[in-house]
Amino acid sequence: MMDCTDRHGRYFLRLLSKNVMLYTEMVATKSAIHGDRKKILSFNEIEKPLGLQVGGSDKKELSLVSKIAEDLGYDEININLGCPSKKVQKNKFGACLIKEPDLVAECINEMVNSCKIPVSAKTRIGFDDIEDFNYLNSFIKKISDSGCKIIILHARKAILKGLSPKENLKVPKLNYPMVYEIKKENNNLEIIINGGITDCFQIKDHLKKCDGVMIGRAIYQNPYFLADIENEIFDNTDVPTRSEITEKLVEYVKDEVKKGTRVNQIMRHTVGLYHGKTGANKWRRYLSDNMMARDSDFQKVHHIMEIAQNNEKANQTIS
Ligand SMILES: Cc1cc2nc3c(=O)[nH]c(=O)nc-3n(C[C@H](O)[C@H](O)[C@H](O)COP(=O)(O)O)c2cc1C
CATH class of the missing domain: 3.20.20.70 (Aldolase class I)
Structure with a gap:
């Protein structure tokens, strides 16, 4: 697409x-x-x-x-x-x-x-x-x-x-x-x-x-x-959580930024990660306030892990 x-x-x-x-x-x-x-x-x-x-x-x-x-x-x-x-x-x-x-x-x-x-x-x-x-x-x-x-x-x-x-x-x-x-x-x-x-x-x-x-x-x-x-179609019972995904992605961002990729080129794809879940607004807002600009600061990517972990806990409590 x-x-x-x-x-x-x-x-x-x-x-x-x-x-x-x-x-x-x-x-x-x-x-x-x-x-x-x-x-x-x-x-x-x-x-x-x-x-x-x-x-x-x-x-x-x-x-x-x-x-x-x-x-x-x-x-x-x-x-x-x-x-x-x-x-x-x-x-x-x-x-x-x-x-x-x-x-x-x-x-x-x-x-x-x-x-x-x-x-x-x-x-x-x-x-x-x-x-x-x-x-x-x-x-x-x-x-x-x-x-x-x-x-x-x-x-x-x-x-x-x-x-x-x-x-x-x-x-x-x-x-x-x-x-x-x-x-x-x-x-x-x-x-x-x-x-x-x-x-x-x-x-x-x-x-x-x-x-x-x-x-x-x-x-x-x-x-x-x-x-x-x-999980449902390929019978894979070992699917990563959203915060595990985020952790891996932060590592990827770190490597890519060193090669000259801008943070927003990667993080813009993750806007929907919490779609329909508790914390979705917070996630989207943090991305749009901090990571969508062309000159977004890599340091801010680390904070996204905290949001992911908090969202994970909030969603576990609900389910
Ligand atoms: C933003 C956007 C970009 C798209 N780009 C492509 C494309 O590059 N090649 C293609 O074959 N289809 C493209 N499509 C069409 C989708 O691949 C797909 O055929 C269409 O959206 C219907 O499937 P869906 O209802 O699952 O989205 C694009 C659709 C959207 C919304």
């Missing part, structure tokens, strides 16, 4: 879950090729398994970036076929490519032939006036024939004109049955369902009909949901 799953956000999320697959935010092929590669593509080994998501429709560029992703140690390369933003459409990538199955198939073919890591695609179930099983199914068949066997389906269509990206995440109605039908019809493919999933009951239900579940906003707003997933 743009501005959310950068390397610091992913490091934090990985402290909460060992088992989930993490993805980068979308990186345009041109930035990956010509930009500051260390800044844009580097990651910490702890973040793995990690997929690189790219945006593009130039097959030579996509091929090159797939090779780069493999060489850097990414576990998967994912092509974005779902972003409806105007800027992305202007550059001819994202959701507008659902209209061009042949071009997408050629791109995927080049990607698959350039690397040995899995090539996956993230797309929507339709666009504008088209929300049609046959259209989607033939699109999926085309891209799977060119070698993409993992498809993440955001269960709503994209409206390419007239809606902002934000509206495109809530105005088009969710249509989970369409995703289930795609899985039924393409049992050989790994179909991952995405869109509006917010609790473990829903996850368990989707897993009866699909191979996996992708979650975006619910995790970013309430990162500890990942620990619940770790």
Whole structure:
């Protein structure tokens, strides 16, 4: 997710879950090729398994970036076929490519032939006036024939004109049955369902009909949901508490600050750590008063441990 799953956000999320697959935010092929590669593509080994998501429709560029992703140690390369933003459409990538199955198939073919890591695609179930099983199914068949066997389906269509990206995440109605039908019809493919999933009951239900579940906003707003997933879906009984997470993160901040990272670049991802819990306001307020400024002082990070420990005690008392 743009501005959310950068390397610091992913490091934090990985402290909460060992088992989930993490993805980068979308990186345009041109930035990956010509930009500051260390800044844009580097990651910490702890973040793995990690997929690189790219945006593009130039097959030579996509091929090159797939090779780069493999060489850097990414576990998967994912092509974005779902972003409806105007800027992305202007550059001819994202959701507008659902209209061009042949071009997408050629791109995927080049990607698959350039690397040995899995090539996956993230797309929507339709666009504008088209929300049609046959259209989607033939699109999926085309891209799977060119070698993409993992498809993440955001269960709503994209409206390419007239809606902002934000509206495109809530105005088009969710249509989970369409995703289930795609899985039924393409049992050989790994179909991952995405869109509006917010609790473990829903996850368990989707897993009866699909191979996996992708979650975006619910995790970013309430990162500890990942620990619940770790526990309920992966049967991991050893999930860390919020204050244990904070302790590890403070160590990470210490190391990163030495390398020139600003405190706020890391701590901004933790705003929702106490979501729905006693102490959430105190946590958020402390972060916003002390750690959101560009020049936030590292010394103030230590105090956050005290808040975390007090919050932990307060929540134990309640439960
Ligand atoms: C702030 C924000 C940034 C996003 N950035 C990306 C992105 O870079 N690539 C992508 O495939 N989807 C992106 N999305 C869409 C999400 O990955 C996801 O498909 C969508 O939010 C629906 O899932 P959810 O209801 O679990 O959030 C973004 C969504 C938001 C809210």
